[in-house]
Amino acid sequence: MEFDIAIVGAGPAGLGAAIEAAGLGLSVIVLDEQPAPGGQVHRAIEVRKAAGRLDGEDDRDGAALVAAFRASGAVHRPGVQVWWMDPPAGGAGFRLVATQDGASQGIAAKRVLLAVGALERPAPFPGWTLPGVLTVGAAQILLKSGGNLAAAPLVIAGQGPLPLLFASQLAKAGMVPDLILDTAPADAWRRALPHLPGALRGWRQLARGLHLMLALRRSPPHCVARVREIEALGEHRLEAVRYRTEAGWTQVPATILLVHEGVIPNVHAAMSLGVEHVWDDGQACWRPKLGVDGETSVPGLFIAGDAAGIGGWRVAAIDGRLAGLRAAEALGASTDAARRSRLRLERRPHAALRPFLDALGRPREELLAPADATVVCRCEMVTAGAVRAAVQAGATGPNEVKIRTRCGMGPCQGRLCGPSLTMLVAEARGVPPAKAGHLRIRPPLKPVTLGDMAGIPPEDRAG
Amino acid sequence: MFRKPPDAPAGVTVFVAGQPVRMAAGESAAAAVLLAGLGSSRSHPVDGGARLPYCMMGVCFECLMVIDGAPGRQGCLVPVHEGMRIEPMAGLPDLAGAPP
Ligand SMILES: Cc1cc2nc3c(=O)[nH]c(=O)nc-3n(C[C@H](O)[C@H](O)[C@H](O)COP(=O)(O)OP(=O)(O)OC[C@H]3O[C@@H](n4cnc5c(N)ncnc54)[C@H](O)[C@@H]3O)c2cc1C
Numbered sequence: 238m239e240f241d242i243a244i245v246g247a248g249p250a251g252l253g254a255a256i257e258a259a260g261l262g263l264s265v266i267v268l269d270e271q272p273a274p275g276g277q278v279h280r281a282i283e284v285r286k287a288a289g290r291l292d293g294e295d296d297r298d299g300a301a302l303v304a305a306f307r308a309s310g311a312v313h314r315p316g317v318q319v320w321w322m323d324p325p326a327g328g329a330g331f332r333l334v335a336t337q338d339g340a341s342q343g344i345a346a347k348r349v350l351l352a353v354g355a356l357e358r359p360a361p362f363p364g365w366t367l368p369g370v371l372t373v374g375a376a377q378i379l380l381k382s383g384g385n386l387a388a389a390p391l392v393i394a395g396q397g398p399l400p401l402l403f404a405s406q407l408a409k410a411g412m413v414p415d416l417i418l419d420t421a422p423a424d425a426w427r428r429a430l431p432h433l434p435g436a437l438r439g440w441r442q443l444a445r446g447l448h449l450m451l452a453l454r455r456s457p458p459h460c461v462a463r464v465r466e467i468e469a470l471g472e473h474r475l476e477a478v479r480y481r482t483e484a485g486w487t488q489v490p491a492t493i494l495l496v497h498e499g500v501i502p503n504v505h506a507a508m509s510l511g512v513e514h515v516w517d518d519g520q521a522c523w524r525p526k527l528g529v530d531g532e533t534s535v536p537g538l539f540i541a542g543d544a545a546g547i548g549g550w551r552v553a554a555i556d557g558r559l560a561g562l563r564a565a566e567a568l569g570a571s572t573d574a575a576r577r578s579r580l581r582l583e584r585r586p587h588a589a590l591r592p593f594l595d596a597l598g599r600p601r602e603e604l605l606a607p608a609d610a611t612v613v614c615r616c617e618m619v620t621a622g623a624v625r626a627a628v629q630a631g632a633t634g635p636n637e638v639k640i641r642t643r644c645g646m647g648p649c650q651g652r653l654c655g656p657s658l659t660m661l662v663a664e665a666r667g668v669p670p671a672k673a674g675h676l677r678i679r680p681p682l683k684p685v686t687l688g689d690m691a692g693i694p695p696e697d698r699a700g
Numbered sequence: 701m702f703r704k705p706p707d708a709p710a711g712v713t714v715f716v717a718g719q720p721v722r723m724a725a726g727e728s729a730a731a732a733v734l735l736a737g738l739g740s741s742r743s744h745p746v747d748g749g750a751r752l753p754y755c756m757m758g759v760c761f762e763c764l765m766v767i768d769g770a771p772g773r774q775g776c777l778v779p780v781h782e783g784m785r786i787e788p789m790a791g792l793p794d795l796a797g798a799p800p
């Protein structure tokens with residue numbers, strides 16, 4: 238059967254879109270890697286609700302969104318990875334291939350919405366491949382899904398709202414990190430302050446941030462500001478963290494180091510479908526070039542939520558709804574213009590905080606130009622120096638560097654080294670990142686086994 | 701690496717390199733490895749070094765492991781079930797590099 242709309246991602250954006258489109262009577266399927274709906278922000282929310290562990294307004298509103306999705310009539314396929322997508326051709330619609338428990342299945346749909354969210358900005362530094370180094374997001378997932386706590390001594394290094402949020406969640410679980418290294422550039426507040434008046438329109442969220450900071454005051458973790466560089470040290474596992482401030486280098490023992498340098502849109506799937514992307518200078522990342530309500534340069538394909546540009550979960554849910562309405566309209570459903578205006582109005586205060594957070598969260602220079610010896614590609618263990626050397630030897634873009642160095646050729650397919658590749662090529666060539674270009678992404682979107690390929694029924698075989 | 705506080709929910713038992721680990725339903729195989737305190741869930745195909753899960757959300761592929769006998773599973777995306785057997789992995793599984 239062909240669905241009217243296939244949505245990849247059951248986070249706030251995907252759920253919002255599904256609720257709207259299914260509400261208009263369209264056939265909707267939502268595919269997601271996770272075992273339950275909610276996305277990154279509302280991970281395991283149904284389990285936490287059943288256990289009476291919902292905490293605050295965000296949790297409650299998220300649980301309500303998931304409940305509305307469950308009642309919407311949209312088909313939910315959890316635990317599946319979409320690893321192949323073909324744009325419409327020869328009169329047929331989109332064709333997706335997904336794997337569930339090792340078995341492949343094909344899905345046909347007239348419209349596709351990518352609501353695949355964000356990923357944590359890859360932050361290469363010496364020693365980041367050592368066991369014991371994880372991202373803050375990883376530790377938050379361990380805490381949200383199972384109440385698990387990191388072993389001490391615990392060091393958190395990074396910037397942006399997530400480490401703050403995570404530290405406050407840890408505090409509620411009765412744990413204080415041994416050290417927090419704040420890597421925000423020294424001039425971050427000076428650059429962000431002009432945006433503060435605008436941000437005040439999003440005062441509720443701003444107040445929540447301040448509340449988090451004050452909550453941490455009660456049992457304050459030891460915090461060092463203006464950290465320029467970090468290093469993870471150890472033979473076979475993390476043993477110590479070294480960090481540099483203006484005062485020089487300091488070393489502390491550590492069992493777990495959690496890093497976080499902000500989040501960037503997850504562009505992998507969109508790039509594989511040939512969606513046009515633009516380089517976001519302020520946030521140093523690629524994002525899809527979008528028209529009204531999530532329309533992309535590929536007819537029939539929509540993108541919403543953090544995958545379209547970082548806006549936080551409430552903006553994602555609203556933009557998902559708007560994209561769902563537009564996709565439905567394109568299929569002939571009649572939608573209510575007043576409802577759209579209401580959604581746009583509702584969006585405003587949530588979006589108001591962004592310029593302030595963006596200015597505050599611009600990554601530090603050391604992160605964007607790693608030292609020669611630093612590994613940028615974890616899969617193939619390619620260093621920044623090797624990438625620079627490949628450019629010096631004549632490679633003009635990420636794809637040529639990939640052929641010469643294998644950077645981006647491993648199982649993560651450049652998800653972690655892609656942004657570094659663009660930055661390093663730009664730096665070595667002395668051109669803006671937009672000119673350096675990005676890796677060409679081809680399906681399969683995930684490394685699949687020959688068995689997966691063989692498991693596709695012939696009528697569904699892509700390509 | 702990670703520990704479960706005494707009051708945390710746990711209803712499933714899995715075996716990481718033979719060692720039993722109690723977990724909540726919905727948690728991932730990669731979480732089991734971190735709770736078991738295993739020093740390495742795979743040896744890296746390029747440098748042979750020890751690796752453990754890094755992102756827990758399907759991005760980095762550091763969590764490739766052997767689950768119920770199947771090599772190369774992305775552990776952070778595989779939910780645990782009662783009696784699941786998880787083993788570390790050496791090198792690369794048999795992956796299809798090129799499209800069909
Ligand atoms: C690690 C992490 C932790 C975060 N924690 C918080 C938090 O605590 N609070 C907060 O306000 N914000 C948090 N954020 C920001 C948060 O992501 C957004 O505000 C919000 O979740 C965005 O919603 P979304 O629907 O756009 O994407 P998401 O919620 O990220 O949902 C995207 C979904 O797509 C699925 N997906 C992606 N690719 C595929 C594929 N190929 N096949 C199948 N499914 C796929 C993913 O499994 C995911 O469930 C976090 C971000 C990250 C990266």
Ligand code: FES
Nearest residue numbers: 756760761763776
């Ligand atoms: S831990 Fe990164 S993909 Fe599983």
